Amino acid sequence: MQGVLLGGLYALFATGLSLIFGVMRLVNLAHGDFSILAAFLALVVVQAAGLNPLTALVLVVPLMAGLGWLLQRAALNRLLGRGLLPPVLVTFGLSIIIQNALLETFSADSRRLNPGGIETASMRLGSVSVGSLPVLTLVTAVLVLVALQLFISRTALGRAFRATADDRETAALMGIDHRRLYALAMALSLAIVGVAGIFLGIRTTFTFASGPDRLLFAFEAVIIGGLGSLWGTLVGGVILGVAQTVGAKLSPGWGVLTGHLVFLAVLVLRPEGLFAPPRRVD
């Protein structure tokens, strides 16, 4: 049960990663660092305005979205059509820049977002007692995924996302400006990771260097679930969360290791992931 709830958090991290990979085949190595950046932003908002971290979402999420838009417009769109490697290098560099900027600004202390009680509150589900925060996280993750799925499958913009992912050149012939779409996708991705960062910050302590771990877990969730499948991402997050929790029950040090082992097992047995959409033939 704990593992399923932890999976909600991992799914939130992984969704943004999955989205931008699905739409523009771009791997954002700074994804985890952006989540930590969001957590620190929330910390500033909380301290400056005396808000509850969950209320700070209202400010931080649009800020992260704006940052994502700017990042795509100013940097990543310039690298289009030069292969996979340049964006990987740029986001890797960005990851280091963010970590060092956070170190300079906030020192190396570990921080935590204090939401005033909810982090220790619990509720009863049938016969088991579960933490309110993990439940809220999982519910949020599911809501985000449902909203994203509806957006992608039902709206004109979502259709344009899918068309551009299929065939960018033909989409342009239909009047779709892929640079604009990519900026929107990155904004959406960072908005979601902003939510994830704040939930992380409430759940556990974080430092300037917590990003790469988050990225790793997000990657594992995406790969387990299958690239390009949003629901797979949720299941992948849950599987990873369960594996880590079960492992940690066996021995406190084994949690993360068990997660990695499950990830490797999936990679060996079903490299395309559990829920990957059928590959396009063209």
Place this chain on the structure above:
Amino acid sequence: MTRPPILEVRDLDAFYGDFQALFGVTLDVAEGELVAVIGANGAGKTTFLRAVAGALPVARQAVQFAGQPVGGRPAHEQAAAGIVLVPEGRRIFPSLSVEENLMIGAYRRRPGPWTMARVFELFPALAERRRQPGTNLSGGEQQMLAVGRGLMANPDLLLVDEISLGLAPVVVRHLYEVLRAVTGQGTTTLVVEQDLSQVIRVAQRLYCFRKGTVSLRGRPDELPRTQIAAAYFGV
């Protein structure tokens, strides 16, 4: 030509890297016309369409659309301005249903006569399969879908690349009848075609390309077949 030209191409050169594919092509299309560009493989026909549609960088002044220089603008701007290309090989979006493929055509919401209902009237076969993935259709139906998708953009100039590619003659004949009807309803159309036999019956004017230049122009009913063959094959 009594009606004003909607597309004027003047001395158009186009390159792929160092390779020059078009040499000083000059061509006009008047409003409401159905014009065909014919030529053998490698004559530069597709390059020409891609240059007009914005998929290839060319000189701004070389392409005039409705009196404005538009050469080399990106494809999505050309589409927004009303130049829409139905690409060679159809290029249906595989993750989208038939209906969604059509809706992508209307992405820019240009006002005009073409709606999904009218496209389904034109191609009843598509209406029956509207919920299926676009790539589940037969080749001919996919070509109908590609043309329908282009029409949904309500173009002022519809460019169609090699509509006959890989299709049975009876299907090609039907598609050209539809294009003739579309032009009759006011949508100016420029088609590129390798297979003369069908297009020659519907085109109002003809340009023949050979080795990146215009080797012949005129009305199909006024040009003797031997002259067309000479311009086409260069004999």
